[in-house]
Amino acid sequence: MNKPYDLLTLGEVLLRLSPPTGERLTSGDMFQKYVGGAELNVASGVGLLGLRTGIITKLPQNALGIYARNTMRSYNVYDAFVSYDDDADARLGIYYYESGAYPKKPHVVYDRKYTSINKISLSDFTDDMYTAARCFHTSGITLALGPRCRETATEMIKQFKKQGTLISFDVNFRGNLWNSAQAKACIEEILPYVDIFFCSETTARMTFLKEGSLQEIMKSFTQEYPISIVASTQRIVHSPKSHTFGSILYHAGQDTYFEEEPYRSIDIVDRIGSGDAYISGILYGLLTDPDNYSRTLQFGNAVSAIKNTISGDMQATSLPEIEAIIHDHKNMGFQSEMNR
8 A cells, every 4th residue: 555654653742942052041031942842853854864754743723833833844744634722721832951061961841731732632633544654653752641642642553553554662751751660551551563662771671670781671572572673772971062872773583683883972962852863763764775774773873963963852954964974974084074
């Protein structure tokens, strides 16, 4: 069947407000505004690389909802499956982000209760949505928002799976939304439907109570559930402005782990969304060259590495730029310091 979308994601769209770099939330008078959200960040990353993507969400029918919709469109994310909340109390979730510089860590304040996404339901969408995508992605953040989001997301996963859609899931644990025990119980219910699984080593140990090496942990998920691919990022934070980033990809069918030299001493401009960017690179790789897992890993690492150098939640890059980043990363010889 010819499916019009390569990827559909389900999740909350958020407004981010940040004081200018170096200013504090407690004392500054100005904010820069951005649109983001974990699943939107993934969709935009894949869309900017050239595939057709869309997001399933619910936005307020007001000026902020229109701003979010227009921003999504500018990042190549289609809005055919966006539902609108025209209630008087309709609202877009907000979070405030203050950047860090050693020894001050970045800081986040959330204002996302009672937002329009919490009114989302299956009845907002027609059944043809479930046959529209090659891959469906969501995360633990969506499951953790509340009972209605959890029920809707769980049923959508099942409905997409029935139609032969690849199911991608990112644990993306957030302690301010639920605790580890709640996350474990909920996520283990949907893991039998998941094909592509993203989970960090820390989350695997703390939330799923896994033991052993990272490789053993990754493999164990595929032994317990019919998961085909597990990906785990590895980030070393030298300071808020300097990180090293890499990852491991495990393919259950081949019983093989894929790794490469990490990106060292990345100059961090804005790390928000870099994990989502990694997922977008991995999904792009899997959807364009399904059996080339080394290439898939390279795309994930490169897209995440460059996202760290870009302000805002969403990626702002192109396929040629990512291919050049990958080429330079593998090139041990002379490299020009400027593209001109």
